[in-house]
Amino acid sequence: MKKKINAIRRSVMKSLTKNIGKSQQKKQSGGAMKVKKVLISRPNHRLGNLLLLTPLVQEIENTFPESQIDLFVKGGVTPIIYKNYKSIRNIYQLPKKPFSNLSRYIKGWFALRWNNYDLVINATQGSSSGRLSILFSKADYKFFGEDVEELSFVYPDYHHIAKNTIYNLRHFLKDFGVENKKEVPMLDLRLDDKEIADGKKKLDTLVGNDKKTICLFTNATGDKIYSEDWWNDFYKKLAAAFPDYNIAELLPVENISKLNFRIPHFYSKDVREMGGFLANCALFIAADNGVMHLASASGVPTVGLFKVTNETMYKPYNEKSFSVSTNDLTTDEVIHRIKTTLN
Numbered sequence: 001m002k003k004k005i006n007a008i009r010r011s012v013m014k015s016l017t018k019n020i021g022k023s024q025q026k027k028q029s030g031g032a033m034k035v036k037k038v039l040i041s042r043p044n045h046r047l048g049n050l051l052l053l054t055p056l057v058q059e060i061e062n063t064f065p066e067s068q069i070d071l072f073v074k075g076g077v078t079p080i081i082y083k084n085y086k087s088i089r090n091i092y093q094l095p096k097k098p099f100s101n102l103s104r105y106i107k108g109w110f111a112l113r114w115n116n117y118d119l120v121i122n123a124t125q126g127s128s129s130g131r132l133s134i135l136f137s138k139a140d141y142k143f144f145g146e147d148v149e150e151l152s153f154v155y156p157d158y159h160h161i162a163k164n165t166i167y168n169l170r171h172f173l174k175d176f177g178v179e180n181k182k183e184v185p186m187l188d189l190r191l192d193d194k195e196i197a198d199g200k201k202k203l204d205t206l207v208g209n210d211k212k213t214i215c216l217f218t219n220a221t222g223d224k225i226y227s228e229d230w231w232n233d234f235y236k237k238l239a240a241a242f243p244d245y246n247i248a249e250l251l252p253v254e255n256i257s258k259l260n261f262r263i264p265h266f267y268s269k270d271v272r273e274m275g276g277f278l279a280n281c282a283l284f285i286a287a288d289n290g291v292m293h294l295a296s297a298s299g300v301p302t303v304g305l306f307k308v309t310n311e312t313m314y315k316p317y318n319e320k321s322f323s324v325s326t327n328d329l330t331t332d333e334v335i336h337r338i339k340t341t342l343n
Contacts, residue, residue, distance in 0.1 A: 033141065033176040035064040035118040041133040042123040045075030045096045047271070047290030048314075051187055051297045052162040053123055054081070058185035059166050060121075061087050063178060072112065072133055080271050084190035112137040119143065123165055143172050161313045162187065186318045187297035189275045199276025206248060206264050213246040214238065215278060215300075217286035218258035223308045224287050226326075231258040234331050238285075241335050242342070245282065250274065250291065274298075283342060288314055288323075296321055301341060305334075 038060050042053050050073060060069055068089040071078060075096045082088045094108040095101040117139040122130040125145035134142050148171045152158045158167055163184045170180055191199075207213055218231045226234075239247055249257060249265040257265060268274050274291070275298040278284055284295035285303045293316065295302045301320035304311075307327050315323030320341050324334050 033173070033178055035067050035141075037070070037115070037117045037119075038064065038067050039070045039072060039112070039115070039117045039120040039137055039139065040123055041072040041121065041127075041130045041137075043072060043074050043094055043127065043129045043133060044124075045073070045077070047077055047081075048293040049124075049290075050075075050078055050081055051189070051290065051293040054187050054189070054297060055162045055185040056121070056123055056165055056169075057082070057085060057087070058188065059169070059180070062182060062185070063173070063180045064119075067118075070115065070117075072108075077271060081189065083272065084192060109133070109136065121145070121165070121169065124161065125165070125168070141176070143169055145169075157184075157317075159312050160315070160317070162317075187293060187316075188299075189272065189294070189297040191272065191275050191279055191298060195272055195276040196279050197276075199273070199278070200280045202266065202273075202277050203248075203280045206266055207246040209246065211244060211246050212282035213248050213280075214242060214283045214285065215248050215250050215281040215295075216259070216263075217250045217252070217284070217289070217291050217295075219252035219254070219256060219291075220287035220289045224289060226258065226287055226305065226307075228258045228260070230331075234334075235259055235263070237331055237335055238338075241339060248281075250278070250284075252291070283338065285338070292316055303334075303338060303341070 040056060042049065044050065057069060060067060067087065069087050070090040070092065071088060072092045074094045076093060078091050078093060092108050092111045095104050098105040112133060113136065117137060119141045120134050120137045120139040121143045122134045122145040124130055125147055131144055134144055145165055145168060148168055151167050151171060155167055157163050166184050203213060235247065247263055249259060249263055251257060251265050251267040253269055255267055266277055271294065275294055278295045278298040278300045281300050283303065284300045286292040287305045288309045292302060292304050296316040296318050299318060302316040304316045304323040306323055306325050311323050311325055324337060
């Protein structure tokens with residue numbers, strides 16, 4: 001019932017907000033565009049969605065190097081993700097459950113009216129609350145995130161959720177004489193040297209040797225999850241294909257395992273500690289979920305397993321990362337692709 005109510009709520013909000021902002025994307029008068037204060041709105045609490053925001057933050061840093069950035073988000077994980085982003089000035093965090101803390105929720109929205117920005121950005125075109133936040137904020141330039149149909153023919157990765165807004169924003173800024181032709185930034189947790197070194201110590205202690213490690217994450221949510229039988233079959237074939245590698249498991253916050261804890265496993269609730277551990281692995285394999293994006297943001301080559309969600313929108317990307325549709329490929333075919341990646 002809760003899922004049905006949320007689906008109806010999202011549908012109604014999308015219908016009410018779909019035309020917000022289109023008329024406000026007008027060229028401003030008064031000379032060249034000057035941007036020092038930026039607001040990026042992504043009122044969502046999920047780990048994956050907040051990690052998928054990191055390329056946009058880097059895009060603003062690259063395009064406007066002297067700017068300071070405020071984030072408008074939900075939940076409490078954002079300060080942890082952006083700990084080492086010196087460009088971030090303020091993080092306005094709406095409570096995950098608004099009606100449990102209504103005063104804080106209202107205060108978060110009014111923070112948008114207390115500040116004046118040069119540029120405000122809705123990070124995801126499909127977010128109704130994101131569009132409302134841009135409308136509610138005060139700024140010289142407002143970017144609501146509309147898709148630009150012709151760009152989909154120019155960029156094969158245009159529909160990826162982390163890249164789509166960047167392509168659209170570049171198109172928007174071009175009208176004001178601002179251009180950035182660099183590669184779209186990758187997800188980046190910006191782990192520091194100590195975090196990576198600590199992660200190596202934890203990995204070395206876990207496996208007890210100097211062989212490279214393939215790390216698995218066997219959990220997911222809803223229909224994205226794979227069964228114990230699937231993971232046991234996959235692990236058996238993976239171990240046979242890579243006898244010279246350690247195979248370990250990163251456990252979810254629920255401390256459960258589809259492999260019944262029978263291989264070396266690492267548990268942590270600390271996002272950055274997990275990232276430091278993953279950064280020292282040779283490969284990470286998981287179904288589509290927030291931890292898959294955490295691995296990608298930690299710099300480890302990542303294989304995303306997809307069967308129900310949109311692979312084009314959510315697949316991991318960094319060097320040697322890729323996604324597979326397990327509806328189209330057998331386990332043996334997936335492992336063959338992994339061999340190609342590790343060689």
